[in-house]
Amino acid sequence: MHSCEKQFIECISAAIRGYKINTICxxxxxxxxxxxxxxxxxxxxxxxxxxxxDIYKINDKLFNDVKRYTILASVLQIQHMKQVEKVFKEFNDNKISVIGLKGAALRNLYPRPEFRTMSDLDLLVRKGDIENSEKILLKLGYVRFGITKNHLSFKHKRFLNIDLHWTIDDKRGEGNVSDLENEIWNNTIKMSIGQASFLSLSWEDMLIHLLIHMAGHVVYSGFGIRQMCDVVLVIERKGHLINWESFYNKIRTIRIEKLMVVVFMACKSLFGMEVPEIVNNRIKDENENLNKFINYICLGGVYGRKDFASVYGGKLAFNIYNHNLKYIIITMKQIISQIVKAIFPHIKKIYEEFPYSKRCTVLLPVAWVHYISRHILRAKSIIFFIPMSINRYRLFKYLNL
Structure with missing residues (x-):
């Protein structure tokens, strides 16, 4: 990692533990x-x-801009949580058991819960309660806009989207979670947001679900530092409530043991997290795969979609790994299309960026060259996706995902 990434990680490591940084890399x-x-x-x-x-003096304008952003983001999160409280209250009034997944339960592990931003709300209900649950959300002003193999998606004009799950199976590996799903409802714990109570997975099942969710995102798009922070805080703050022998056996049954080991090693390397003994005893020298994994996280952004290389490098690697010829062809067509768009943009795009070319069409070739030079970083990203695909293919193969 270069100095910028080291400083970024040091800031995050301090923030999730409620500290201020005392060193600058x-x-x-x-x-x-x-x-x-x-x-x-x-x-x-x-x-x-x-x-x-005292760090503000480095760049007053930058930090004031970030301060304003943080205040606004915090206010929005607080408003969203009031709506989440209303959603849980409606489920309670209708006597439908609902589990708040991920952010709804994890945010209170953070020193400042409003700083653990949520981009949507994930709910889990029993399959037999899906129809009534949908009616509740429609009554609250949500509109259904999508369906996948494991959840319905709802949007609202003012508040966070909601994904309504009937299963926690979110991976594309070889294992299944049917046995775990039969247990989770018996192991739930009670939590609350405002005056509304809701169910949460036990901390053991919570950690397993985070890893299942990561497995699903690794093979599709990737995940970011925030998910790693969630893992660190569950282990550091609630690890004493986890039966690690039971946890490890479940992970082996689901067949995401290698992913779990690499995630824990990455948390140790990046944030100094103490790895549970039962896992630490099984760790081998995996520096090469660990470095690939950390680079994959740092490059990809929160959903592995920071740039062209992240999006299409991951897609191509996953489809090649699964010998999926149909989707390999589709992905290659998408890549070629993006390259063509990058080099030969629509004339309207050139007009928008360089108005002088519209006023004087003779200068259009000049504007095109200007466009290419301005977007040279994107061109570099296009070239970079090939080695990234190779590295991700090797990582998927190692992780058995």
């Missing part, structure tokens, strides 16, 4: 780049919360 660190990375991973408020006032 490099006095010449590019703070604009640090916050760009924070934006990619949707953790800008966390990075801001780790900074002391």
């Amino acid at each position: 490099d006095r010449e660190v590019d703070w604009l780049e640090v916050f760009k990375k924070a934006e990619d991973h949707n953790v800008k408020p966390l990075v801001y919360s780790s900074l002391r006032n």
Whole structure:
């Protein structure tokens, strides 16, 4: 990692533990780049919360902008949580058991819960309650706009989208979670948001679900630092409530043991997390795969979609790994289409960026060259997706995903 990434990680590590950073990796660190990375991973408020006032003098305008962003993001999260409280209350009034997944339960592990931003709300209900649950959400002003193999998606004009799950199976590997799903409802714990109570997975099942969710995202698009922070805080703050022998046996049954080991090793390497003994005893020398995994996380952003290389490099690697010829062809067509668009944009796009070319069409070739030079970083990204695909293919193969 270069100095910018090291500074970014140090800020995050301090923030999730409620500290302010007391060291700067490099006095010449590019703070604009640090916050760009924070934006990619949707953790800008966390990075801001780790900074002391005397660091502001590095760049007053930048930090004031980030401060305003953090205040606005926090206010929006507080407003969203009031709506989440209303949603849980409606489920309770209708006597439908509902489990709040991921952010709904994890946010209170953070020193400042509003800084653990949520982009949507994930709910889990029993399959037999799906129809009545949908009626509740429609009554609250949500509109159904999508369906996948494991959830319905709802949107609202003012509030967070909601994904209504009937299963926690979110991976594409060889294992299944049917046995685990039969147990989770018996192991739930009670939590609350405002005056509304809701069920949460036990901390053991919560950690397993985070890894299942990561497995699904690794093979499709990737995941970012925020998910790693969730793992760190579950282990550091609730690890004493987890039966690690039971946890490890479930992970082996689901067949995501290698992913779990690499995630825990990455958390140790990045954030100094103490790895549970039962896992630590099974760790071998995996530095090469660990470095690939960390680079995959740092490059990809919160959903592995930071740039062209992240999106299509991951897609191509996954389809090749699964010998899926149909989707390999589709992905290659998408890649070629993106390359053509990058080199030969629509004339309207050139007119928008360079108005002089519209006023004087003779200068259109000049504007086109200007466009290419401005978007040279995108061209580099297009070239970069090939080695990225190779590295991700090897990583998928190692992880058995």
